[in-house]
Amino acid sequence: AQSVTQPDIHITVSEGASLELRCNYSYGATPYLFWYVQSPGQGLQLLLKYFSGDTLVQGIKGFEAEFKRSQSSFNLRKPSVHWSDAAEYFCAVGARGGSYIPTFGRGTSLIVHP
Amino acid sequence: DSGVTQTPKHLITATGQRVTLRCSPRSGDLSVYWYQQSLDQGLQFLIHYYNGEERAKGNILERFSAQQFPDLHSELNLSSLELGDSALYFCASSVAETNYGYTFGSGTRLTVV
Numbered sequence: 001a002q003s004v005t006q007p008d009i010h011i012t013v014s015e016g017a018s019l020e021l022r023c024n025y026s027y028g029a030t031p032y033l034f035w036y037v038q039s040p041g042q043g044l045q046l047l048l049k050y051f052s053g054d055t056l057v058q059g060i061k062g063f064e065a066e067f068k069r070s071q072s073s074f075n076l077r078k079p080s081v082h083w084s085d086a087a088e089y090f091c092a093v094g095a096r097g098g099s100y101i102p103t104f105g106r107g108t109s110l111i112v113h114p
Numbered sequence: 115d116s117g118v119t120q121t122p123k124h125l126i127t128a129t130g131q132r133v134t135l136r137c138s139p140r141s142g143d144l145s146v147y148w149y150q151q152s153l154d155q156g157l158q159f160l161i162h163y164y165n166g167e168e169r170a171k172g173n174i175l176e177r178f179s180a181q182q183f184p185d186l187h188s189e190l191n192l193s194s195l196e197l198g199d200s201a202l203y204f205c206a207s208s209v210a211e212t213n214y215g216y217t218f219g220s221g222t223r224l225t226v227v
């Protein structure tokens with residue numbers, strides 16, 4: 001079964017600074033990979049996903065993520081953070097075939113200082 | 115508005131009671147997934163329905179059950195409620211039978227007192 005780790009429970013950045021949120025997964029083959037964002041009191045919103053092809057994936061709200069097979073990672077990045085990006089971010093990994101239900105990480109809480 | 119509608123938004127009930135949570139998927143989506151989110155367990159998959167049929171079960175207690183109706187809306191029934199069932203319950207939908215990215219509703223916050 002697949003598993004996913006988000007090593008950072010909280011990340012604090014200043015507005016305008018760059019951001020990288022870490023995600024490491026465990027799976028025997030190339031997985032499906034997702035990043036979701038959850039604002040307070042809201043459901044999760046899909047930011048981006050990787051299935052195959054180009055390992056650098058562009059998403060909504062200016063986010064991107066890079067799949068690195070050698071490091072089993074799928075880190076989320078943004079060049080310049082806005083105060084409205086403060087939220088909880090979840091990485092998820094899904095299997096190809098078989099148990100397709102994705103496993104979610106525990107989340108990283110992003111705090112943005114003005 | 116994601117297009118996935120969950121009602122009610124908040125629910126407060128006593129231990130031992132039974133509640134029903136409702137979800138209407140985004141227009142055109144045939145799959146409905148139910149998740150439970152709590153501080154100690156994170157986001158836990160409960161059950162998946164596709165076009166009215168159960169497709170996958172996760173960590174769903176025997177006290178919990180769900181169904182998807184012909185109009186594709188789904189209901190999650192929680193019975194013999196315990197304090198530990200207090201959580202956010204999310205419904206998500208997708209067009210395909212397998213997952214290529216969900217659209218989540220805004221959730222139902224259940225508080226058991």
